[in-house]
Amino acid sequence: MVTINKLSVTVRKRIFVLFILVLICSVLLGLRTAWVQVFHNNKYQNKALEQRLREVKVEPKRGIIYDRNKVELAVSASSDTVVAAPKDIDNHQQVAQQLSKILDMSKSEIHQRITKNASAVYVERKISEEQTKQIQQLDLDGIYFTEESKRFYPKGNLASHLLGFAGVDSQGLQGIEYYYDRYLRGEPGKISIENDAIGRKIPNGIKDYVAPDDGTNVHLTIDHVLQYITERELDKAMKEHDAQAATIIMMNPETGGVLALANRPTYNPNQFTEYSAELWRNRAISDTYEPGSTFKIITASAALEEGVVHPNDKFYCPGHIEVAGQTIHCWKEGGHGKQTFSEVVENSCNPGFVQVGERVGTEKFDNYIRAFGFGKKTGIDLPGEAKGLLYSSNNIGPVELATISFGHGISVTPMQLITAISAVANDGQLLEPHLVKEIVEKDGSLIKKIEPQLVRKVISNKTAATVRKLLTGVVEEGSGKKAKVKGYKIGGKTGTAKHYGKKLYDASFVGMLPADDPKLVALVVMYGVDSYPYYGSQVAAPIFHNVVKDAVRYLELPPGNDSKEEEEKTESVEQVKVPNVKNMTLDKAEEVLIERGLEVKLEGRGNKIIEQVPKAGVIVNEASTVILFFSGNEDRKDNYQxxxxxxxxxxxxxxxxxxxxxxxxxxxxxxxxxxxxxxxxxxxxxxxxxxxxxxxxx
Structure with missing residues (x-):
């Protein structure tokens, strides 16, 4: 009996413990249910909805790229993309077979895509309207369409190197398309479709459409008419001359805005995949070359700004010059003989410019070269810009200084050169070049306006005006005659540089007009010319003439004063005997020299003149430069040999x-x-x- 009672008590205890455990579990289960269904109801409802929804991204339309007159250069058009829902397809082999007959794809490739373990896959993107109609007529289960944006360039290969192109995902890959992608691309939208547990579309289920936010529009500084003129002339030049490539750039020197930029060979951005990637490269900003004599504009600017030379200073060219044991030849056999600095520029005389470079000196010349923007990127709003190649100042010896002074031993990009020359045209103000004028919303509201950006003042207004006047002599009487346009005063410079170790030449011409107040600067470069003639005066100058002749008519630039009165301004130069100012005070020496109509350049500081160049008694042209030396600076006389x-x-x-x-x-x-x-x-x-x-x- 006692044993039975003990057993009964034990059973009851066990039942009680079991009851408590069940009760605790029930409470915990109830709390968990409340936690899920009450406190986190929205969270788990959204998760369930996400599992039932299949999302397809909707690409936005890229913004339009306009020229400066609102002519469309790049637009986006709607295009259908074929999307497959693999779980909705009953016979994958049959669907693949039918689609392969319409799309430019193999049956196996389509079958591989539509059998993927995914709720939705792309079959083919951005197909033609005809292909869309043919697929719609098949009425295939599991095959749907979504609308995407396809990039189109209505002018074909016009301005292709600066526009670039966009990829299949509407992402910018080259040129303006790449550089301003964050503005042009926009934000994608989406389509959401509700499905059951096994992936089938639920009739009358939830369907959600979030519209994409289309990209903003970009307005360029480029003028499509000027662009057409440059490309037309490049095509003619490539046929006429046996050259490897060519570049033309036109710029407004007062704003830094690029009016035209063209390269040859070229490509069509509508079918960019059909061209070699080599042709996509924008050589106007990414390729470097030796500028040759066009760089003499920089040498002349530095020398005039430093006051070490005056247009009337006398030089002599016997046909060559010896520098540190090396012979540097003039392009003219026998040389130019006696000439003023104006004539040195007009004749493009290498020995004359070697002497001018020596007068400026290594350190100062290197500083001017870098101040004009060489050796670093210009900041143009395009990807892939090169810096060019310069000697480090420590590696510039006498020979290097001599060759740089006439544009050899230095490599620049066409964009660097035209930007620097535009500074001379713009009274010495170096501006940052740019291609975009403004960025505008779809509703026309302004997002960003690109204003001219001053980098630095490189030379004075007076020096810039003097250089421009010297450059008009090149076009009027010198090597640039074939660049002349009737009725316009043009300042310019030819250039010819030989490829090292090859019989190939780069021929170039850079010019500005009207020379007294330039509104247009243009650069022509023909790379790798291997036919005769290959000189810049014979190859590039005529191209410049053809481009500018039509450009000034289109821009309605008024011709300058080309009357006899203007021509008669070149008065005869009087000659002056240099007085002896050695041992005079600075004030007295300046007074004596200025009275004789001579310019003064000081070397060093002090109050008593120790040396002078030219020496006393020498007959020089009026307004020639007399160099005065103070104690401790006599060694600088070697620069004025x-x-x-x-x-x-x-x-x-x-x-x-x-x-x-x-x-x-x-x-x-x-x-x-x-x-x-x-x-x-x-x-x-x-x-x-x-x-x-x-x-x-x-």
Whole structure:
């Protein structure tokens, strides 16, 4: 009996414990149910909805790219994309077979896509209207359409290198399309469709459509008419000359806005995948080349700004010049002889510019080169810009300084060069070049306006005006004659540079007009010319003429004053004997020189003049520069050396006059009336105090 009672008590205890455990579990289960269904009801409802919804992204339309006159250069059109819901398809093989007949895809490729373990997959994107109609007529289960945006370039290959192109996902890949992608692309929308547990579409189920936010519109500084003119002339030039490539850029120097930018060879951005990626490259900003004599504009600007040369200063070119044991030749056999600096620029004389570069000096010249923007990116709003190649200042020796002074031993991009020359055209103000004028919302509201950005003031207004005047001589009387446009004063410079180790040449011309107040600057570069003629004066200057002739008519730029009165402004230059100002105070020396109509350049600081160049008694042109040296700066005289002229064959009187003009003295070593020998030899440089020894014969 006792045993039975103990067993009964044990059973009851166990039942009680079991009851408590069940009760606790029930309470916990109830709390959990309340937690899920009451407190987190929205969260789990949304999760359930997400499991039932299938989303398809809807691409926005990219913004329109306009030229400066609102002509469309890049637009987006609606295009259908084929989407498959694999779980809705009954016979995948049959569907793949039917679609392959319409789409440019193999049956196996389509079958692979529509059998993926996914709620929705792309079959083919951005198909034609005809393909859409054919697929719709098949009425295939599980095959749907979504609308996407397809990029189209209505002008074909016009401005292709600056516009670039967009990929299949409407992402910018090159040019303006890439650089301004964040504005052009917009925000995608979506379509949501409700399905049951096994993926079938629920009739009258939830369908949600979130509209995409289309991209904003970009307005360029480019003018499509000017762009057409440049590309037309490039096509003609490529047929006429055997060249590897070519570039033309037109710029407004007062704003830095690029009016036209074209390269050859080119491509059509509507079918960019059919072209080599090499053709996509924008060589106007990404390729470097030796500028040749066009770079002499920078040398002249630096020298005039530093006051080490004046347009009336005298030089002599015997056809070559010796620098640190190296012979540098002039392009003209026999040289240009005696000439003023104006004529040095007009004649594009290499020995003359070597002397000018030496006067400026390595450190100052390097500073000017970099101040004009060479050796670094211009900041143009395009991807892939190159910096160009410069010597480090520590590696510029006498020979390097000499070659850089006439545009060799330095590599620049076309954009760097036209930007620098535009600074000369714009009174010495270097502006950041740009291609976009403004960015505008779809409703017309302004998002961003691109204003001219001043980088720095490189040279003075006076220097810039003097350089422009010198450059008009190049076009009027010098190597740039074939660039002339009737009725317009044009300042410009030709350039020719040989490829190292190859018989290939880069021919170029850069010019500005009207020269007294430029509104247009244009650069023409023909790369790798291997036919004759290959000079910039024969190849690039005529192209510049053809481009600018039509451009000024279109832009309605008024012609300048081309009357006789204007021509007669080139008055005869009077000559002056240089006075002796050594040992004078600075104030007294300046007073004496200015009274004689001479310019003054100071080397160093102080109050007493120790040396002067040219020396006293030399006959120079009015407004020539006299260099005054203070104590401690006498060694700078070496920068103002004179090139020894060729005297052989001259009469003694002729030799005296020539040497006197150059500030050199003569020492006669034998009797006679005609010079038969001289020392130093022609082409060497000497100081103004040095004597030229001559031997005479009868």
């Amino acid at each position: 004179v090139t020894v002229p060729k005297l052989k064959g001259l009469k003694l009187s002729e030799a005296r006059d020539l040497l006197g003009d150059l500030g050199l003295q003569i020492e006669i070593k034998s009797r006679g009336n005609v010079i038969s020998k001289q020392k130093p030899n022609p082409g060497l440089t000497v100081g103004s105090e040095d004597k030229i020894k001559v031997w005479l014969s009868y």
